Amino acid sequence: MTNPAGPPLAPxxxxxxxxxxxxxxKGSGTYPTIENFDYTEETxxxxxxxxxxxxxxxxxxLDGAPLHTESGYIRPVxxxxxxxxxxxxxxILESLEGTVSGTALDLASIHVLGSSxxxxxxxxxxxxxxxxxxxxxxxxxxxxxxxxxxxxxxELHRA
Amino acid sequence: MTNPAGPPLAPxxxxxxxxxxxxxxKGSGTYPTIENFDYTEETxxxxxxxxxxxxxxxxxxLDGAPLHTESGYIRPVxxxxxxxxxxxxxxILESLEGTVSGTALDLASIHVLGSSxxxxxxxxxxxxxxxxxxxxxxxxxxxxxxxxxxxxxxELHRA
Numbered sequence: 001m002t003n004p005a006g007p008p009l010a011p012x013x014x015x016x017x018x019x020x021x022x023x024x025x026k027g028s029g030t031y032p033t034i035e036n037f038d039y040t041e042e043t044x045x046x047x048x049x050x051x052x053x054x055x056x057x058x059x060x061x062l063d064g065a066p067l068h069t070e071s072g073y074i075r076p077v078x079x080x081x082x083x084x085x086x087x088x089x090x091x092i093l094e095s096l097e098g099t100v101s102g103t104a105l106d107l108a109s110i111h112v113l114g115s116s117x118x119x120x121x122x123x124x125x126x127x128x129x130x131x132x133x134x135x136x137x138x139x140x141x142x143x144x145x146x147x148x149x150x151x152x153x154x155e156l157h158r159a
Numbered sequence: 160m161t162n163p164a165g166p167p168l169a170p171x172x173x174x175x176x177x178x179x180x181x182x183x184x185k186g187s188g189t190y191p192t193i194e195n196f197d198y199t200e201e202t203x204x205x206x207x208x209x210x211x212x213x214x215x216x217x218x219x220x221l222d223g224a225p226l227h228t229e230s231g232y233i234r235p236v237x238x239x240x241x242x243x244x245x246x247x248x249x250x251i252l253e254s255l256e257g258t259v260s261g262t263a264l265d266l267a268s269i270h271v272l273g274s275s276x277x278x279x280x281x282x283x284x285x286x287x288x289x290x291x292x293x294x295x296x297x298x299x300x301x302x303x304x305x306x307x308x309x310x311x312x313x314e315l316h317r318a
Binding site for chain 2: 007065069073083087089097113116117
């Protein structure tokens, strides 16, 4: 887990502790407008002792060049729902909401915003499933006039 | 500057290099709905070799307890304007845009979004000025039915 010497986990996010840690692995992406691609990833879910979970994702091309990054925060709503706000350097802001079921999050965008020069993204879904020290996720995206379409799948392992 | 062993700075953000580094210092906050408060801060502006600047802010109460954090990305639009997207664990997402003039950024929100349980924030402005190794900023905010009101001022020094 993260923060072995840090503050104790806030009780409001105790049921989300299955996310905590540094996760590394591989993923693959598809979208109608681009070539299929593979990537490596490091994602960190952390906390600072307050009632939210921090999130930073960094992916790289297989040659090691940086590919994608995004960061944000997961907010608990009771114990069975969460809000997830995140920003992406492509100029996209996403506000997702959804359910917590055991060690799975199933989220859909409520709002997606783009800065003036960002490409149009209109909706996303994200599903995260943790099984022991393995995290897998799927992301779908509606963008540049395409409907909600599967975009990313990855399988990561807790460091 | 950051990333001495990292990739070279992308030419699209060369004119924003004045921001790069780890900045530490003190700030103070006011708002009509709360008591005035002082805080310490560490803010990092970085890059990964791609045409954006990364931003992570962390503030603490004077007793060392974590106070606020937010993170996001600055995107150049030519050399005299930027977009700044960021997420805040209070459930707020901000898309700001504005000018670059020398070593100063003058930004105002285009969109502010809140997750379902977030407090209402409707507009913000941010002004950052770098003078050598000193960064000062001012943040104003319209929130919870108050008009745009000065909220934060801090002065930080590059580590």
